[in-house]
């Protein structure tokens with residue numbers, strides 16, 4: 001077995017962002033590294049693999065191109081990925097493995113493939129490989145168009161299968177919020193001012209990743225190979241909203257472009273009718289919101305809210321600890337010091353806590369409008385179960401709103 005673990009870089013990014021272009025550029029400037037490349041394509045004909053072959057960056061004798069077609073390595077082909085990587089590592093002749101995922105691939109399950117032991121297959125990739133860097137490529141020219149399109153992958157005929165209900169914007173956000181390096185490609189197609197604004201937004205959404213601008217995927221290979229940047233725990237905690245919500249880390253405002261964020265926190269439940277109206281008229285200046293909400297009509301369990309562009313997802317997020325039996329509650333509070341510290345004498349852990357990230361947000365106005373959705377002092381003394389509640393129980397709540 002290898003003494004040294006083979007480093008792996010994974011390229012993610014929505015369809016057409018420039019992954020293959022970057023891959024070819026890196027292969028043509030790899031300074032003697034023997035690279036094995038895995039190219040994943042949803043369709044049967046692996047077009048990207050053809051482009052990599054034609055790109056001429058791989059030595060035909062020493063290196064290898066593995067084509068994984070007709071599925072996605074983050075879901076249907078996950079086990080195949082596991083086996084292919086194991087095989088490549090066993091060959092013991094490559095210095096590096098570069099993976100190009102499909103444009104609709106989620107980075108988290110791909111990263112998990114490298115970090116967790118697969119009990120079913122009996123494969124533990126972490127014995128041979130070291131996930132070095134998760135790269136997400138963003139198309140600077142298409143970003144706002146895709147972000148605000150309100151379309152699903154199915155509508156664009158880009159879904160993995162008929163059950164794939166993801167919105168394009170949710171995929172974009174998942175790819176941005178979990179990575180070590182963000183490559184903003186196609187910078188030749190966007191005016192400098194718009195690029196700077198987009199960069200600031202990306203930094204708010206993903207403060208940890210290195211941000212690199214490129215044209216035609218011309219990135220210095222050292223920026224994405226052998227970086228030592230990947231750390232599952234850190235990557236999982238790197239989204240801008242997590243940092244603000246859980247770690248109290250506030251990224252500085254960028255006055256020039258009006259990009260800002262704030263946490264809305266209130267220990268008082270929302271009136272479901274008024275909150276519903278607020279959500280249906282979702283302020284267009286909010287780019288991303290994430291957090292938990294307390295609805296008066298659902299006093300036992302927290303609701304999660306996750307919004308990105310026109311996609312708003314709302315649904316149950318588990319029981320409030322305050323709604324559990326006294327014994328369970330005591331047990332949990334003994335284990336979780338932070339929870340015990342923030343415990344409200346009357347309402348326990350029930351709280352509204354949501355991060356808002358946006359452009360040109362009028363924070364005071366937004367807070368005041370949300371405050372009006374909370375129960376009034378009078379309503380606090382009424383029977384909460386009588387309030388009208390049209391929120392769905394599970395799944396998605398889509399609200400119409402104009403795009404950016």
Ligand SMILES: Nc1nc2c(ncn2[C@@H]2O[C@H](COP(=O)(O)OP(=O)(O)OP(=O)(O)O)[C@@H](O)[C@H]2O)c(=O)[nH]1
Nearest residue numbers: 015016017018019020021103185186187215216217
């Ligand atoms: N103007 C411009 N075009 C670019 C740039 N980078 C890539 N392209 C073009 O954009 C198109 C898509 O690039 P690809 O590298 O195939 O993108 P991809 O992310 O691999 O696409 P999929 O594999 O379909 O997900 C190609 O026609 C590229 O030539 C760039 O920086 N500027």
